[in-house]
Amino acid sequence: xxxxxxxxxxxxxxxxxxxxxxxxxxxxxxxxxxxxxxxxxxxxxxxxxxxxxxxxxxxxxxxxxxxxxxxxxxxxxxxxxxxxxxxxxxxxxxxxxxxxxxxxxxxxxxxxxxxxxxxxxxxxxxxxxxxxxxxxxxxxxxxxxxxxxxxxxxxxxxxxxxxxxxxxxxxxxxxxxxxxxxxxx
Amino acid sequence: xxxxxxxxxxxxxxxxxxxxxxxxxxxxxxxxxxxxxxxxxxxxxxxxxxxxxxxxxxxxxxxxxxxxxxxxxxxxxxxxxxxxxxxxxxxxxxxxxxxxxxxxxxxxxxxxxxxxxxxxxxxxxxxxxxxxxxxxxxxxxxxxxxxxxxxxxxxxxxxxxxxxxxxxxxxxxxxxxxxxxxxxxxxxxxxxxxxxxxxxxxxxxxxxxxxxxxxxx
Numbered sequence: 338x339x340x341x342x343x344x345x346x347x348x349x350x351x352x353x354x355x356x357x358x359x360x361x362x363x364x365x366x367x368x369x370x371x372x373x374x375x376x377x378x379x380x381x382x383x384x385x386x387x388x389x390x391x392x393x394x395x396x397x398x399x400x401x402x403x404x405x406x407x408x409x410x411x412x413x414x415x416x417x418x419x420x421x422x423x424x425x426x427x428x429x430x431x432x433x434x435x436x437x438x439x440x441x442x443x444x445x446x447x448x449x450x451x452x453x454x455x456x457x458x459x460x461x462x463x464x465x466x467x468x469x470x471x472x473x474x475x476x477x478x479x480x481x482x483x484x485x486x487x488x489x490x491x492x493x494x495x496x497x498x499x500x501x502x503x504x505x506x507x508x509x510x511x512x513x514x515x516x517x518x519x520x521x522x
Numbered sequence: 523x524x525x526x527x528x529x530x531x532x533x534x535x536x537x538x539x540x541x542x543x544x545x546x547x548x549x550x551x552x553x554x555x556x557x558x559x560x561x562x563x564x565x566x567x568x569x570x571x572x573x574x575x576x577x578x579x580x581x582x583x584x585x586x587x588x589x590x591x592x593x594x595x596x597x598x599x600x601x602x603x604x605x606x607x608x609x610x611x612x613x614x615x616x617x618x619x620x621x622x623x624x625x626x627x628x629x630x631x632x633x634x635x636x637x638x639x640x641x642x643x644x645x646x647x648x649x650x651x652x653x654x655x656x657x658x659x660x661x662x663x664x665x666x667x668x669x670x671x672x673x674x675x676x677x678x679x680x681x682x683x684x685x686x687x688x689x690x691x692x693x694x695x696x697x698x699x700x701x702x703x704x705x706x707x708x709x710x711x712x713x714x715x716x717x718x719x720x721x722x723x724x725x726x727x728x729x730x731x732x733x734x735x736x737x738x739x
Contacts, residue, residue: 344638344697344704349690351646352653356682359657360673372582379590381582391673402683415643421613422622422647428613429532430540477540479602482587482595509676510683517680519687 342405347415350399350408354416357395358423364391380487382478386495389470390463390502396442397462397503401511402520406451409462413439430477437473441466442503459508463499471495524720525620525628531724532612535731539608545597546738547731548604555611562619572614576606622647628714638704645693656685 371384399412417435421428445462471492474480480488514520539548559568580603588599622644630640660681664671671678 342638343694344642344702345690345694347638347642348646348693349686351643352649352686352689353683355646355650355653356657356679356686359654360678360682364673369578372578376582376585379586381586382579384582385579398679398683418643419647422617422625423650428536428609428611429529429616430536430609431613432533433537433540479543479583479587479598479605482598482602484590487590506674506676506679510679513676513680514683517684519684 340405342407342411346403346405346408347411350403350412351415351419353399353402353412354395354419357416358420361391361420364388380490382480382483383487383491383494385474385478386491387498389495390498390500393438393442393466393470393499393503394507396439396466397445397459397507398510400442400446400462401454401507402514404451404454406447407443409446410439410443413442434470434473434477437469438466441469444469456504456508459504460500463496463504466503467492467496467499523723524632524714524716525625526632527716527720527724528620529616529625531727532616534728536609536612538731538735539605542735543598543601543605544735544738545601545604547734548601548608550734550738551608551731552604552611555608555615558615559611559618562615564614564618568614568618572610576603576610580606624714627710627712631710631714632716636705637702637708641697641702642694645697646690649689649693652689653682653685657682 368384368388371387372381375381375383393413395416396409396413400409402408414432414435417431417438420435421431442462442465444465445458445460448461448465449458471480480491483491535551539551559572583602583606584596584599586599587602588594588596626635626640626644629635630637657678660678661671664677669677
């Protein structure tokens with residue numbers, strides 16, 4: 338039914354992970370800057386929700402490029418492995434986050450049975466990723482200790498971030514790739 | 523210590539402290555991980571890096587939970603800060619003491635990760651300097667034509683992905699030319715041993731962690 342992952346696909350996914358990792362390095366500054374600005378208002382951890390969409394772009398992009406079950410998960414998880422090996426902020430837990438984000442982005446594509454690759458899929462993927470990563474942060478980043486009103490704001494902000502980066506930006510990149518006919522591998 | 527077992531142990535510790543929130547246990551873990559790092563020739567530069575990374579998010583969470591949270595729970599705030607340090611120190615133990623090559627070899631031999639995943643990822647990782655250079659080349663080329671390519675520009679990603687497709691083709695071809703075949707049995711140049719001592723360290727560490735979690739406040 339579906340073809341398997343070959344060496345070429347795996348290398349491509351890993352390189353995409355690295356490319357995104359290299360470009361993300363610039364956003365580390367953004368994350369820390371936002372945290373400093375938001376902390377006096379009691380919303381410091383929201384920097385995480387604002388920027389999270391950026392880290393989840395590799396997954397949906399890989400799914401659109403390879404159109405295989407597991408592509409989104411692998412794209413996201415491999416980029417987490419690469420990030421850990423490059424020595425990123427969160428150390429070993431990057432792997433756990435990558436696992437959660439990978440399953441989150443993958444679920445959106447699973448729900449459409451890997452048959453649809455359009456806006457609906459991107460919206461679904463953004464939503465499943467938001468739900469899964471928020472549940473993970475409930476434990477890891479201590480969200481369970483935050484006031485309810487703040488949690489609601491953070492959940493909405495996170496979904497918007499997901500929609501902007503893993504939805505709009507990914508779709509724009511895919512459009513460029515489609516127009517150049519490089520995806521008929 | 524066997525890299526796969528080390529990774530498993532660090533993952534289990536990180537996972538467990540994500541669901542428990544004990545300041546003293548976290549502090550003990552930080553000290554233990556720090557001792558391991560010192561025995562592995564931790565440099566001042568690396569130490570400062572490890573101390574700086576969790577500082578900003580740590581302070582943010584501390585102020586949010588202590589200053590704005592229900593009940594102004596400063597103790598929970600501090601245990602969150604210590605948790606971030608455990609994460610980063612655990613990451614340091616993994617990345618400073620084990621090279622990607624050793625880890626991949628161990629995952630392939632000890633955990634039976636398919637060789638195409640092991641060497642595919644490694645091949646991509648080895649051209650990292652080239653990828654970095656390529657991203658900055660794309661940016662400079664854009665500037666020459668009066669285009670500022672930021673991290674949110676689709677064009678930047680598009681051009682980088684074009685290079686990625688080319689590299690993945692070339693690398694896969696190169697590996698196949700050198701005799702790499704998917705799903706074929708392989709022999710190993712370097713054997714990564716998996717001894718009973720590794721399992722013993724894993725099990726004893728986890729048992730001690732459980733006792734500490736139950737015994738300490």
